[in-house]
Amino acid sequence: METETAKDERTGAGGGEAPDFLEFRGVSKRFGAVRAVENVSLEIRKGEIFSVLGPSGCGKTTMLRLAAGFERPDAGRVRLDGRDITDLPPEKRRLNTIFQSYALFPHMTVRDNIAYGLRAAKRPKAEVEAEVERMLHLIRMTDQAGKKPDLLSGGQKQRVAIARALINKPDVLLLDEPLAALDLKLRQRMLVELDLIHDEVGLTFLYVTHDQGEAMSLSDRIAVMEAGRIEQVGTPAEIYEAPRTSFVAAFIGDTNFLEGEVADAADGEHSRLRVEDFPPVVCYNDKTLGPGNSVFLSIRPEKVHISRDRPEPATLRNVFPARVEDVIYLGAMTRYWVRAGDLRIQVLRQHARYFLDEKPIRWKDDVWIWWHADDGFMLERYREKDESLIAPPPADLGEDAGGGAPDEDGGR
Amino acid sequence: MTAATRRPPREGLLTAPSFVWLTVLFALPTILVFAIALRNPDPDGGIGAGWTAANLGRLAGPGTAGILWRTLWISAATSLICTALAVPVGYVLARVGPRWRVRLLMLVVVPFWTSFLIRVFAWKDILHPEGPVKRLLAALGLAGPQTSLLYSAGAVVLVSVYAYLPFMILPIYAAAEKFDFRLMEAARDLGARRWRAFRTVFLPGIRRGLWTGLLFVLIPSLGSYIIPDIVGGPSNELLGNKIAQRVFVDRNLPQAGALSVVLMLAVIAPLAAALILERRKRRPGGLFR
The missing domain is CATH 3.40.50.300 (P-loop containing nucleotide triphosphate hydrolases)
Known part of the structure; x- marks a missing residue:
């Protein structure tokens, strides 16, 4: 056959x-x-x-x-x-x-x-x-x-x-x-x-x-x-x-959206973004968007690193201080909601040795988060409808608010 | 050891109402009819004393067989024509939108608001030698001056179909309305043409409605006497007419009872056949293959 x-x-x-x-x-x-x-x-x-x-x-x-x-x-x-x-x-x-x-x-x-x-x-x-x-x-x-x-x-x-x-x-x-x-x-x-x-x-x-x-x-x-x-x-x-639109980025997997505007070019392939209530962010710019373009920056939670200790500064590394607002233990992973600047950012971290970690990150800890400029994606804000899709997660400290992220297995 | 002995006593209470209902309203009357059929007639029109089988013996003649045969074929023809008409109607009723469904269902039900007798009498006018149908047929050259539409077996079937069609449409519609029409898409998807999908998926899917409708039409047709009396004429009498004559003209209740027994057996026979077929459909392949 x-x-x-x-x-x-x-x-x-x-x-x-x-x-x-x-x-x-x-x-x-x-x-x-x-x-x-x-x-x-x-x-x-x-x-x-x-x-x-x-x-x-x-x-x-x-x-x-x-x-x-x-x-x-x-x-x-x-x-x-x-x-x-x-x-x-x-x-x-x-x-x-x-x-x-x-x-x-x-x-x-x-x-x-x-x-x-x-x-x-x-x-x-x-x-x-x-x-x-x-x-x-x-x-x-x-x-x-x-x-x-x-x-x-x-x-x-x-x-x-x-x-x-x-x-x-x-x-x-x-x-x-x-x-x-x-x-x-x-x-x-x-x-x-x-x-x-x-x-x-x-x-x-x-x-x-x-x-x-x-x-x-x-x-x-x-x-x-x-x-x-x-x-x-x-x-x-x-x-x-490499989601091409903000809809795809939001629908497939979880993501953090930062709303910003292209400020200037960091180098040939990267741009600096001005983000409201947040320090400037360096991001890969494959779309060659010029200054003044208003964009979404999408950064997947698992691409964001989290640690108590300040990481070594490096080129193309975005580093921000943050405070943990929620810790959701998922078994294989832990999901953290942290507040950096005035934004809530989701971080997903796989822990290799949960009980052996000397000082696990806990609620209200001060931490550092960072990601590589190439892990972020700039998405054009080309539709009003996108706004509703990526409504920011609830600002209050609700237990596992989750922000209605599309992959929360809501349909199951 | 058996389920019956271990059955909790409460079950007897739960089934008591339906048991009483069936006994009083079905079993007892049936036994009464059988009993009356075996009594001597009373000259005053009542039931005489003593038991006899003479009433049943008197039915053995060829006249009864002829009437029984006519009753059976006219009822069968009525049921089959009703089925053939009601299945497409039920299909459409189940497929149209709710607004049209209500209107079409009204068309099925509204005639009931006129007396059955009046509606049958109306057919006498329609089929009358001077009536519109005859004139139209004559004008088209389809009927000669001697052709009679009224007082024929065809007229009995036609008017019976008219009278009993709603009893066929409603159960078929009820079954079709519950039918999952995605199954028809699945059949088409697997390579069945419309007619094959209809035959092998839709009809088996509504078979309970079909059986219910069939019984709803067959049983009253078998006992019908008003329709053959009004549009059938003396040469198209059915068993129902004979029973009525025994009761109202001869005032011979035991003889009417004997005829009723014959009719009842004629009803039970197809019912039993239907039940056996229904049970056999559980074999692979279904009924309609």
């Missing part, structure tokens, strides 16, 4: 280097007054796991439904392997979907659910039976084949949904938040399993999720979506380390 699929892929790819396989070209879709998707262009390469990541209502599910054929775009085209599929009904598209609710047919057994696609294609009975057995084996559910879906656990349902979609040997597997209904442990196991299945069958995944953890750990590339538009497309590391 694997070799067969691999061969199919090579012939299908036409010899090119991972060419664009599933393409959205200027696709727009609105529902009444709501613009679900606005002029989106995306290219998904053959064999990759591509995630569309965004908060609920950002249009990511609409993208998937446009690919599956449940919705027709108002404008733009959808292409699969060079063929325009925009006007094809779902049953004519070589894409299969794993639905968020799994959508298993409740009146059919596991076996009949899996066989559905092949039966719809009117394949010979012997072939259907052989393929279903193979799939049951792949998802390790041969002994559950006679059960109805409501007798299955969440993870089992999930696996049946996967088998049911894979048996049609689709060109692209569309996954609509497939893990959202599972608990944390199971979700982690299914993530590994999805990855294994991807390696095994070698097809293209289009994965839609609001969970950045899933997207980061599974994807080859991620498109971050917001309000019907693509904010950034890149590898998980690119998205995390």
Whole structure:
């Protein structure tokens, strides 16, 4: 099977280097007054796991439904392997979907659910039976084949949904938040399993999720979506380390935002920023923003160092005195909220030897924080909407206020 | 050792109301009908003394078989036509927005506000030889001067379908309204065309509504006597008409009871068949494959 699929892929790819396989070209879709998707262009390469990541209502599910054929775009085209599929009904598209609710047919057994696609294609009975057995084996559910879906656990349902979609040997597997209904442990196991299945069958995944953890750990590339538009497309590391917009910076992981204005150039690649109620900050300036530009500076909490002792001064090192306002012990890490100048800054520190640390940092301690100029990112303030996204954390000393940071697993 | 002996005594109290209800309002009347069927007739129209099987024996003739057969096929045709009409209606009702749903449901329910008898009589005018339908058909050359729309088995089926259709639509709508239409998308996604998805996913999905509707239509059609009396004419009498004649004309209650027993068995037979089928659907594959 694997070799067969691999061969199919090579012939299908036409010899090119991972060419664009599933393409959205200027696709727009609105529902009444709501613009679900606005002029989106995306290219998904053959064999990759591509995630569309965004908060609920950002249009990511609409993208998937446009690919599956449940919705027709108002404008733009959808292409699969060079063929325009925009006007094809779902049953004519070589894409299969794993639905968020799994959508298993409740009146059919596991076996009949899996066989559905092949039966719809009117394949010979012997072939259907052989393929279903193979799939049951792949998802390790041969002994559950006679059960109805409501007798299955969440993870089992999930696996049946996967088998049911894979048996049609689709060109692209569309996954609509497939893990959202599972608990944390199971979700982690299914993530590994999805990855294994991807390696095994070698097809293209289009994965839609609001969970950045899933997207980061599974994807080859991620498109971050917001309000019907693509904010950034890149590898998980690119998205995390070099967010292009303040939305991406805030949505992926935690970050500290400093509001400032470019003052002058520190050297060729770095600028000095004037930040309100804060000493000047040196920051890498890849956007060659000139003085007077108003910017956000994003600095990830784990890039900020914290210590009781004043660090050695160094070039391109931003050092500030601060006072600890909150200490949140997270197990593997400790999160500190410190006040530096008039700002609250979040610091994440991994502790190697918690009990052996001679003097652990505690509430109301005076400390030093510092980060390298290259770890900060300047983001243009180009949308008013950004303001609400990055509202500063509450100034009071609330227990684990957290500031509603987007990755606080709020959805779990 | 059995579950019954270990059952807590409180359960008996909890089920007592439904037990009393079923006994008084269902079991006792049924036993009474069976008992009356086995009594001698009383010349004054009451129930005579002594037991006899003569009432049932008198039904053995070919006349009863013919009427029973007509009753069964007219009821079956009515039920099937109602199903065929109600499934698309139920589907649409479940799919339209709430505003349209209320309006369309009103259209289904509003006719009930007029007396059943008046509505059936209205059909007599519609189907009358001088009525609008006949004239229209004649003008189109589809009906000759001798063709009679009224007083035919077709008229009985037509008016029965009209009268019982809401009883089919409402349970099917109730089932369709709970149906998860994402399953239809899943079927399409897996390569099923519209009709296949409808047949293999939607119909099994609303099967409880289908069975309920089927029983709601089949049972009253089997006992119906007003519709065949008004639009069927003497040559299209059903069992219900015979029972009514025994009661109101002959004043022979035991004979009416015997006919009722025949009718009851005719109702119970399809019901039992339906229950067996419903149980068998639990086999892999479902009912509609």
